[in-house]
Amino acid sequence: MEKYISLAHGDGGELSHRLIKDVFIESFGDGDSALFDAASVDIPVGRIAVTTDSFVIKPIFFPGGSIGKLAVAGTINDLAVSGAKPVYLTCGFVIEEGFPILDLKKIVHDMANEAKKTGVSIIAGDTKVVERGSADGVYINTTGIGIYELNKGCSLEFEEGDAILVSGTIGDHGVAVLGARGELGITVPINSDCASLNRMLAEVLEHTNGVRIMRDPTRGGLATTLVEIAEDFQVTMKINELDLPVREEVHGVCDLLGFDPLYLANEGKAIIIVAQQEKEKVLDILREYPEGKDAVVIGSIVGKEKGHLLLETPLGSKRLLTRLSGTMFPRIC
Amino acid sequence: MEKYISLAHGDGGELSHRLIKDVFIESFGDGDSALFDAASVDIPVGRIAVTTDSFVIKPIFFPGGSIGKLAVAGTINDLAVSGAKPVYLTCGFVIEEGFPILDLKKIVHDMANEAKKTGVSIIAGDTKVVERGSADGVYINTTGIGIYELNKGCSLEFEEGDAILVSGTIGDHGVAVLGARGELGITVPINSDCASLNRMLAEVLEHTNGVRIMRDPTRGGLATTLVEIAEDFQVTMKINELDLPVREEVHGVCDLLGFDPLYLANEGKAIIIVAQQEKEKVLDILREYPEGKDAVVIGSIVGKEKGHLLLETPLGSKRLLTRLSGTMFPRIC
Amino acid sequence: MCVGVPAKVVKKMEYSAVVDVMGSQTTVGIIFVPEVEFGDYVIVHAGQAMSIVDETYAKQSVEEWRKLVNARNSETV
C-alpha cells in the first residue's frame, strides 16, 4: 500500500475504494454499510439525540489522546450530557495530500478503540482529500446518535440552592495540548483529560434524582459553558474561586502564558447541576469512576432572573464572568 | 458585525456565540437546539438510514449551485437512493480564517433553502475555524438521517435482463465545476445538475415494483458507481455507449481535456436498476420531474456471476470498465 | 490530449483566438496558423491551433465512406 495520502485517495475511484477497505473497514469492522450510500440501523425508542462536531486539533497526537480518540469521546460526551445513550457514530475525514497513511491508521484505530470501549458503532464514513496546503493534516467530523433509554432525564428546571458540580480538574486538555504544540517552548507534565463519560453520566442519571442539567465544558472552558447555561435558562449562579479544582501544573502554565483555567478547554469533564439534597449522592457516583475521582461542588444557583455567572474571590468579593471573548487560542479541539 | 471570519469565531466564546446566532440560527431557524449539546428529535420506532459526507468543492460557488446547496442535496440523495425519506440533517463547518462572512451567509442561506424545499430539518451544527492556509475557504460536513416510511424498498436481488436506468445526462456537474475553476481557461455553458432527488425517487419506489437498487453516481461518475454495484452484488452488467446521455458541451470539454464523461461527477442523478417489465413505468415517473426529464435506459444486467461492467461500443465490441483509477481530478464535491 | 473534435474560431485576436468546441469556449494560440479566419475550424494540440480544417476534403472523405458503405449495402440487398 502507498505510504502517503494522495488526491486520488479522495476521487472516489480505485484508491478511495482500497483506502476504505484497508484502513476504515479494517478498523471499524462493518464491511456491509460501506456498500451502501447510507447505513440502515434499528432504533428502539421514539426519541433520539443527534449531535455533530468537527475536530481540527493541532497537534493530532497529544499526551492523553489523539484527534481520533477526541473525535469519538467529544461526540459521545455531547450525547451523554444530554441524557441520551450514545449508540451510533458517523465520521467524515478531510485529509491533506501527503498525510502519512500510518498516522491515519493510528487515528482510525484510536477511534475504533474508543467506540468499542463505550459501546457505540461507527456506521458510516466519508473521506475527502484536499491539496497540500488546503488543510493541516486531517480534520474529522463525527456525528452521534443517541437514544433516550431511561424514562427520566435532565429536568432543565432550576431552583435556588441547586449545587453546581464539576467532575474533575479543569484546564487539563487545554494546557496539555498547548504544551504538545511545542511552539510555546513549554514542557507540561500532564495529560489531556480526553475521555468518554457516557457510562458515568448514565449512572448519575439513573441512580439519582433532581439532575437539572449536564454539560461538557469543552471549547471556551468552564466559564463559557456556565455563562451559556445562565443565559439560556435565566438563572444566576455563583462559583467559588477557592473551590475550583485546578492542577498546580495548570496554574503554572496559565501564569506563564497569561491564560485563565476557567477558559481552558476540557475534553473529559462534565458540569452537573443538581438539587442541593442530591449532591452528595451524585459526588459518590462520580468518584467511583477514574474520570470522576476529583469531582467537587464548585458553586450554586443563587438567583432566578438575571442570567449571570458570578465568581467569588478568596477575599469574598464577587465578579461577573463572561464568555471567552476573542483570546487567540490555537486549535485545541 | 465583522466582515471576515477570525480564529475567535471558532473558540467557543462570545464571537462563536454571535456567529451561531446571527448566521446559523437566523437561517436554519431552530434557536432551541443550539442551546443543547445534542438536538432531541422524534423518530418513529424502527429502522433509520444514516449517511455522512464532507464537501470540499472548489470553487464554493459554481453555476447551478454552491457548496451549501451541494452539501444538503448530496446527503439527501444518499438517503433517497437508499429508499429512506430524509428528515434530519446536521452540519459541521470548518472555516478558514479570513473567509468573508457574507459568503458564509450565502452558503448557509443555500443550505436552508434546499433543506426547506426538500422538507428536511437542520437540527444540529458545529463551527470550527482554522488558521489561514489550513483550509481552502470552507468545508462542510453534513450527516443525514432518514426514515423508512414505505413498507417496500430496494430488493437488492438482481435478475438477468434487469434494466439499468439513469435519470439524466451525465458529467454535467464535473464539467460545470471544472469550468468554474477558471484554471483550465475554459468557459462552459452548462450548469451543475446539483439537485435533491428525494421526492422523485420516493415516487418511483412507491408507485412501481421491482426496483433492485438505486445509487447516485457522484465522485467517480457513472462507471465507478456501476462497477461498485457489479462487484458488491456479483452481477455483470452491460451498458451501451450510444445510449449514454451526454450533453454535447460535456463531450466537447472532455475532448479538449482528455476526460471521460463516464467518470465525471454528477450531483443530481440517480442510477436505478429495475425489473425489465417495470422500466417504462419508472421512466414515466422520472420524466415527470424536471430532474428526470432526460431519463433513459442505458443497459441491463447480463449475468450473475462475474461482477463486471461492460461497455458496448458503437461497433458492437465490448470492453471492461473499471473504477476511476488515479486521474488527478481537482476537488469537485 | 485532444485528437478529434475540431474547434470553431469565434473570435480572432492577434496571436490567439477564441474557439468553440461544441458549446464550450477556450482560447488557443494561432501563431502557427496566422491565416485562420473567423468561422474556420482548427485542430488544436496543447493549446495551439496546428492546422485549419479543409471542409471540402472533409466532405470528400465522408463521400468515400458512403461509397464503400453503399457498395456493401447494395451487395447485401
Added chain:
Amino acid sequence: MCVGVPAKVVKKMEYSAVVDVMGSQTTVGIIFVPEVEFGDYVIVHAGQAMSIVDETYAKQSVEEWRKLVNARNSETV
C-alpha cells in the same frame, strides 16, 4: 505577561536556564542574572529572568503579614 509565580532554576546553561513553574518547564534567558544558581527562584518577564528571589526577604514579608494578622486576631478575641 506573568506577574507572580517564581520559577525555579533546574538546569543552568551559559545564557539560559531551564526553569520549573509548578511542574511545567520552560527555558528562559539568564543574561540579566548571570549569578543565578541551580535551585534559585527567578522572576521571569517575557522569557527573561529579571531578578533572583531573595528568600530571606520573602519570608520576612510573610512574617510582616502574620504579625498584622495576629495582631488583628488577638484584638478580635
Added chain:
Amino acid sequence: MLEILKLSNNPEICKPLVEAVIEKAKEFQEKFGRKPALMEVCGSHTMALARTGVKQCLKDDVNLISGPGCPVCVTDQRSIDAMIALAEEENRIICTFGDMMKVPGSNKTLLDSKIAGKDIRVLYAPADAVKVAEENPDKEVIFLGIGFETTIPILTLMVGEAEKRGINNFSIWMTTKLVEPVLRYLLDAGEVNLDGFLLPGHVSIVLGEDSYQYLVDEYHISGVITGFETAELLMGIYKSIELALTGQAAIVNNHPAIVSKTGNQVIHQWMEKYLTKCDEAWRGIGVIPKSGLDLKPEFDQYNAKKRFIVEVGEPRKTKCRCGEVIRGLISPDECPLFGKACHPMNPVGPCMVSAEGSCAAYYQYMRESF
C-alpha cells in the same frame, strides 16, 4: 517558595489584611475628612487589584486610581496607526505581543490585517523575533517594541542577538515609555490629588528602590514598591496609608525579595550600551520630553523608524476618554461609552483591549452585575 505564594492568596491571611487596611483608611478619613487616594502606575497592578477583588473590597474606603501604567494604553494614536500601516507593505513579518492585535487604529486593527492575510505573529517570547528573521531572510521582520522599563531591556537583548548572528533583516519599531517623566508630568500638572503611589514591582527590579527618591525630595509624596499577590497588594496599600497618616514622605520597598536598592546593574549596562533618551508622545498627554528610549544612532540598522517610512493621516477622533483614564482623572465607568459602545469585543480605545488596560480590568473584574 510555593508555600509563600499560597499564603499570599490565602483568605485567612488576606481577609484580616483587608480589615487592617480598612481600619487604617478609616483612621485616615477621620483625620483628613476624605478617603486616602493612591495611584498604581503599573498595568499589572491595575489587573491584579481588580482580579483578586482587592479593589472591590476597598471601594468604599480607599480611592484606588489607575495611572498611566499600561504600555499599550499610553501609546499615542498616531503611533498605533503607524504600526498598523507598517504591516500593510509586502514582504514583511510583523512580530508583536498579543495585546497589540486588537488595539483599534483609526481604520483597522492588526488583527484585521492578519485576517486579511498579512503575516503578523504573536510571540510569547519576543526574542523569537530574531529567529523568525533568520528563518525568513527574504522578508523584513519588524518587532513592535512597546513597553516600560521592564520590557525595554529585552529589546536591547534582541538587538544584541541580531548583531551577534549578523542578521540584517530585523528591526524594532521603538515606542517605549519611562515611568519617571510621566509621574513628574502628573505631579506637575496637579490634576489629580494623591496621597501616595503604589510603585511597580517589576519596573522596580530594573530601576531599584533609590531611583524614586525624587518623589520624596521634589514632590514630597510617598511611594511603596509593591508586589502582585493579594497579601502584597494589601500590605502596599496599608503601608501607603500609614505613611500618609504620618504626613511624612518616604520610599518604602515592600517587595524586597526581588527589588534591590539600586536595581539590576547588568540591565543598566545593556540599556546604556544601546539606548538613548528621546521625546515620546503619550496618549491624552502629548509629547513629554525625554520620556522614552530609542536606539542609539550606531544601531540605526535595527531601528525600524530609520529603515521604513510610514505615512499616517490625522488620527480619527472618537469619544474614547482613555486619555483621561490614563491620567487618573476619571474611572473607566465614568466614560459614557464604557460597557455600551465600548467593550472587549468592540474596544473603542486601547484601555479596553490590553490585558493591563484600566477599562478592560474594570469591565472584566469589577462588574458584579449589570
Added chain:
Amino acid sequence: MLEILKLSNNPEICKPLVEAVIEKAKEFQEKFGRKPALMEVCGSHTMALARTGVKQCLKDDVNLISGPGCPVCVTDQRSIDAMIALAEEENRIICTFGDMMKVPGSNKTLLDSKIAGKDIRVLYAPADAVKVAEENPDKEVIFLGIGFETTIPILTLMVGEAEKRGINNFSIWMTTKLVEPVLRYLLDAGEVNLDGFLLPGHVSIVLGEDSYQYLVDEYHISGVITGFETAELLMGIYKSIELALTGQAAIVNNHPAIVSKTGNQVIHQWMEKYLTKCDEAWRGIGVIPKSGLDLKPEFDQYNAKKRFIVEVGEPRKTKCRCGEVIRGLISPDECPLFGKACHPMNPVGPCMVSAEGSCAAYYQYMRESF
C-alpha cells in the same frame, strides 16, 4: 463539421466499414496465407483503435501492431530518472504534462515527489509554464519537454515567449523524439514484418504527406496518413490492406482535410530558428543518432540540461518489457507482468501509465473479461 464528426462514429457507417475491412483482410489472407500486419506509430492511434473497438473487431483478421508512438513510453529510463531527480532540488517548480506524473522512475515517481511536497504542476496548456515563471521570479521553472513532432513546435513557442518577456528563470528539459529515425531503425532492424504503416494524423500536420516518401523509395513499404475517428481509422486500415494487396508501395493521405503535402510551413520556420538535431536514447533501443531535437546553443539559457546538473545512477532493472512492446515485438498481454504485477494503479513501465501507452490502452480497452 459536427455532422461529419457524428457520421464518423455512426454505427451505420462504421459497421459496414468494419465488414469491408474484414473482407479485404480475408482477401489478403487468401492471397498471402497470413493476416495483413500494420503498425500504428502514434500513441493517439493506439488509444483510438482500442477505445473505439476497431482493434477488437478486427482482432481475428488484421494484425494491428503498436509501434513507438507514445512519447512517454519511448523515453529512456535514465531520462525519466533525471526528470524526477530534477524535481528534488529546492526552489524549483516543475511543469509537465499530466502523463508524466505516474511514470515509474527507478525509485519514485513525480507524483510521489508532489505528495511529499515538491512543487510539481500539471499544465493543460504548456505555454502557461512561462506565466508560472513570470509569477515566481525567485524560483527556477522547468518544463519537462517530451514529445514528437506535434508537440516540439509548442516548445519553441514557449522559448519565444520567454525571450519576448525577458524571463530568465524559465527553461525546458528537452527530450524530444522524431518519427523518421525510429521508423528507419525498425525497418533496418527487420525484427518485425509489416505490410504498411498507419501514419500519424497529427504529426503529419507538421511534416506533410511528402515527408514520408523515404518509406516508398528506400524501404518499399506503404504508409497511409490516418485520422482518429472510427470511420477514419477503418478507412486507413482498408486503404493500407488494399495497397498491400496490390504489392505497390505508396504514401496515401487519408486525412487531407488537415494534412497538406508539405506540412505547416510556419511551424517549420519556428523549428528551424530554435532547434537542431541531436542524438537521443530510446527505451529498449538505445541511442539513435540524430533522432531528436535540442535547442540551438544560442538558446542555452532556456535549456535546462545546460542550466542544471542532474546526477542519476544506473536505472533499476525490472522485468518490464516495454522496450519490446514499443518495437512492436510483443503485444502487451505477452508481458508476464501485464494485469498482474503491472496495472494502471501500479504501473511497472511507462507503457502502462501514459494515456497513450500500449499496455494502458490494452488494459483499459481490450479486456472484455478476466
